[in-house]
Amino acid sequence: MHTLKERAMHVVFLLTACVSIAAVVLICVFLFANGVPAIAEIGVFKFLFGTEWRPENNIFGILPMIVGSLYVTAGALVIGVPVGILTAVFMARFCPPKLHKILTPAIGLMAGIPSVVYGFFGLVVLVPFVRENIGGRGMSVLTASVLLWLMILPTIVSVSESAIRAVPNTYYEGALALGATHERSVFFTVVPAAKSGIFAGIVLGVGRAIGETMAVMMVAGNQPLIPDSLTDGVRTLTTNIVMEMGYSTDLHREALIGTAVVLFVFVLLINVSFSLLKRKGAKA
Amino acid sequence: MTDPINTTTWRQRLRSYRKHPGSLLLLALVCLAALITAAALLFVVGYILVKGIPNLSLSLFEWKYTTENVSLMPALINTLFMTVLALLFAVPVGIGAAIYLTEYATRGNKLVNLMRITAETLSGIPSIVYGLFGSLFFVKALHMGLSLLSGALTLAIMILPLIMRTTEEALLAVPDSYREGSFGLGAGRLRTVARVVLPSAIPGILSGVILGIGRIVGESAALIFTAGTVAEVATGLFDSTRTLAVHMYSISGEGLYIDETYATAVVLLVVVIAINALSSFAAKKLSKQ
Numbered sequence: 001m002h003t004l005k006e007r008a009m010h011v012v013f014l015l016t017a018c019v020s021i022a023a024v025v026l027i028c029v030f031l032f033a034n035g036v037p038a039i040a041e042i043g044v045f046k047f048l049f050g051t052e053w054r055p056e057n058n059i060f061g062i063l064p065m066i067v068g069s070l071y072v073t074a075g076a077l078v079i080g081v082p083v084g085i086l087t088a089v090f091m092a093r094f095c096p097p098k099l100h101k102i103l104t105p106a107i108g109l110m111a112g113i114p115s116v117v118y119g120f121f122g123l124v125v126l127v128p129f130v131r132e133n134i135g136g137r138g139m140s141v142l143t144a145s146v147l148l149w150l151m152i153l154p155t156i157v158s159v160s161e162s163a164i165r166a167v168p169n170t171y172y173e174g175a176l177a178l179g180a181t182h183e184r185s186v187f188f189t190v191v192p193a194a195k196s197g198i199f200a201g202i203v204l205g206v207g208r209a210i211g212e213t214m215a216v217m218m219v220a221g222n223q224p225l226i227p228d229s230l231t232d233g234v235r236t237l238t239t240n241i242v243m244e245m246g247y248s249t250d251l252h253r254e255a256l257i258g259t260a261v262v263l264f265v266f267v268l269l270i271n272v273s274f275s276l277l278k279r280k281g282a283k284a
Numbered sequence: 285m286t287d288p289i290n291t292t293t294w295r296q297r298l299r300s301y302r303k304h305p306g307s308l309l310l311l312a313l314v315c316l317a318a319l320i321t322a323a324a325l326l327f328v329v330g331y332i333l334v335k336g337i338p339n340l341s342l343s344l345f346e347w348k349y350t351t352e353n354v355s356l357m358p359a360l361i362n363t364l365f366m367t368v369l370a371l372l373f374a375v376p377v378g379i380g381a382a383i384y385l386t387e388y389a390t391r392g393n394k395l396v397n398l399m400r401i402t403a404e405t406l407s408g409i410p411s412i413v414y415g416l417f418g419s420l421f422f423v424k425a426l427h428m429g430l431s432l433l434s435g436a437l438t439l440a441i442m443i444l445p446l447i448m449r450t451t452e453e454a455l456l457a458v459p460d461s462y463r464e465g466s467f468g469l470g471a472g473r474l475r476t477v478a479r480v481v482l483p484s485a486i487p488g489i490l491s492g493v494i495l496g497i498g499r500i501v502g503e504s505a506a507l508i509f510t511a512g513t514v515a516e517v518a519t520g521l522f523d524s525t526r527t528l529a530v531h532m533y534s535i536s537g538e539g540l541y542i543d544e545t546y547a548t549a550v551v552l553l554v555v556v557i558a559i560n561a562l563s564s565f566a567a568k569k570l571s572k573q
Contacts, residue, residue: 009474013388016380017399020448023441024402027409030420086317094314103322105564110325112556114502116533117549121328123536124335150324157321181300183307183314211410213505214533238412238505245416245509260416264409271408275401 027264035261038254047258053224055244060255062262064226068141068234069266071227072216073209075145076152081202083149084156085191088198091157092164093172093186111154119218122147127219136231139221144234147219148212152205159204163197164190200277207270210263213238237263329553336550339543349515354544356551358517359531365518366436366511366527367500373440375493378447379482385448386455387477407445411506414442418510430524435511442506443496450495454488455481491566498559501552504529528552 039047042060050061091103126146131138167190175185191198221233222243235243241256241263248256301308346355381399389396418438428434458481466476482489504527512524513534526534532548535541 003472006472006474010388013380013384016377017384017389019377019381020403020406020444021398023444024405026421027413027417030417030425031413034420083317083320086314087321090314090318094311095318103318105560106322106325108564109329109557109560112498112502112560113328114504114529114552114556116502116504116529116536117332117552118328120532120536120545120549121332124542125331150328153321153324181304181307183310184304187310207408207410211408211412213410213412218536238410241412241416242505242508245419257416257420260413264413267408267410267413268405271405274408275404 031257031261031264034254035257035259038251039258039261041251042255042258047255048262051226053240055248055252055255058251060251060258062237062240062255062259064224065235065237065240065259066262067226068220069210069236069238069263071141071234072144072148072220072236073206075141075230076148076209077202077206079146080149080152080156080205084153084201084205085160085198087153088157088160088164088201089186089191092161093182093190107154107157110150111158115151115212115215116218118147118151119215122215122219130231134231136229137221137233139219139233140231141220141227141234142230144216144220144236147215148209151212151215152208155208156201156205159201160194160198163194163201166197167193196277196280200274203270203274203277207267207274210236210266210270211238213242217242237266332546332549332553336546336548336553339547340550341547344544344547347517354515354535354541356528356531356544356548358515359526359528360551361517362432362525363501363527363529365432366439366507366525367497369432369436369521370439370443370500371493371496373437374443374447374496377440378444378492379451379489381444381448382451382455383477383482386452387473387481403445403448406441407449409442411442411503414438415506415509418506423510429522430510430512430514431522432511432518432525433521435507435525435527438506438510439500439503442503443499446496446499447489447492450492451485451489454485454492457488458484487566487569491563494559494563494566498556498563501527501555501559502529503527504533508533528555 038060042050047060047062048066049063050059051063052059052061053064091100091107095103122143126143127138129138130136130140130143134142171189171193172185175189176182180188216236217239220235220239222235222239223233224235224240225232227234237259240259244252245256301311343353344355345357345360346353347357349355349358381403385396385399415438418434422428422434422437423430428437462480462484463476466480471479507527507530511526511530513526513530514524515526515531515534516523518525528548529552532545532552535548536545
């Protein structure tokens with residue numbers, strides 16, 4: 001009786017642990033089964049490198065969206081990475097403990113704000129600001145990048161901070177003993193030692209930026225064209241799906257699922273590089 | 285960090301910075317970055333609160349949603365339903381999986397590696413991909429339609445890795461001596477897990493669950509194509525519903541209800557702030573033990 005119960009629960013726990021495997025398999029099967037045939041019908045090359053997206057004429061090229069996703073992500077990183085890493089350094093090595101007690105939950109809150117709230121903030125604050133001070137219609141690559149910067153900042157800060165904190169204190173003390181100032185010790189011994197952890201944080205931020213949907217849709221303008229300047233509107237892979245999924249049919253619908261397949265592959269690549277970096281960080 | 289053995293005065297520090305202008309520059313940059321981060325957060329939260337709080341009114345909390353009065357009450361109640369339902373699926377599975385990974389699995393098992401890799405993959409998938417999958421699988425293939433149930437199941441898969449990871453961490457933090465003591469008294473593995481390990485890991489598990497609630501409350505992209513956007517209180521599992529985040533998205537898009545959108549944003553923010561506070565309270569309890 002006793003062993004029977006033990007064995008039964010063992011199997012139950014094993015089954016629950018297999019749910020995540022089943023979920024990934026199901027997601028892959030359903031996305032690929034619905035998306036890949038469409039990509040094949042359109043032609044892989046035409047689909048990935050076609051610069052025109054005109055569903056009404058059955059022309060499905062997603063290059064503008066791929067480029068759009070890359071642009072806004074790169075834009076968010078250009079501002080986000082320096083500010084994020086420096087803030088992480090501040091929190092790990094410069095911050096008085098009292099301030100740290102306030103900043104940590106604040107960063108947590110920043111990560112928890114729903115993307116619609118960010119999107120709405122972008123719509124009522126950033127879009128008019130860009131329109132009046134920088135030019136264009138306001139809904140642009142620049143606006144989306146700034147908004148994404150806000151959204152990925154907490155990710156970069158918290159992952160980098162724990163990486164910096166994980167560096168043994170002897171590194172820092174050794175540098176101080178050799179006569180380096182506090183700043184020099186931190187920036188030239190501690191930060192380089194935390195390099196792979198910091199990269200992992202950046203990669204995680206990239207994942208968030210590429211996958212963000214609602215906030216980007218509210219501020220990016222969503223024209224399916226490759227933008228020429230920072231103030232041009234842009235459409236990303238994610239917004240392409242969410243904008244047209246509601247009313248699409250047949251090949252159009254499958255092309256949208258194909259867009260999700262491309263996005264999924266991007267995210268898988270990012271995930272793999274994240275776990276490789278994390279493993280490297282754990283070894284060092 | 286331990287207390288420094290010798291402290292420096294401000295004057296000494298100033299002199300040292302005069303000798304090392306590079307260090308001063310680095311210090312300035314670091315402080316500037318921290319300031320920018322803090323200012324950005326304060327600006328976002330402050331702006332929403334300042335603009336939104338004056339727009340909060342009792343009519344927004346009326347039972348019925350109409351086009352004249354875009355009440356957020358139905359959405360708020362639906363959010364509650366959605367959260368409870370999604371947790372009902374995700375929490376038992378997540379805790380069970382974490383128990384298997386920490387208490388039962390043997391080290392270096394191929395299956396265990398696969399579980400970890402898939403959980404990590406799940407946590408990186410964008411919510412719109414979940415939404416699309418939910419609409420292909422739950423809505424179409426399983427014929428659940430745009431419904432509370434489809435949305436909750438989609439969200440359950442989405443927060444599963446989060447619950448798994450936090451539970452695993454909480455279980456790992458339980459000292460092995462507890463387990464050894466229990467085994468030494470003749471308890472089996474199941475009894476040890478249920479009576480000794482799990483109870484002492486509860487605060488950690490709770491903080492993970494609360495974080496999961498935060499994700500559910502804030503989610504919109506995964507729900508539009510799985511739960512739909514009907515602005516009425518759901519009366520059954522197969523009713524289409526909108527949660528608060530989806531509600532906010534819908535009314536912001538129409539451009540007619542800007543004031544109401546601000547107010548809804550305030551309600552969402554307050555919920556998120558409360559959830560975060562609860563979660564860190566639970567985590568603090570864990571670290572005290």
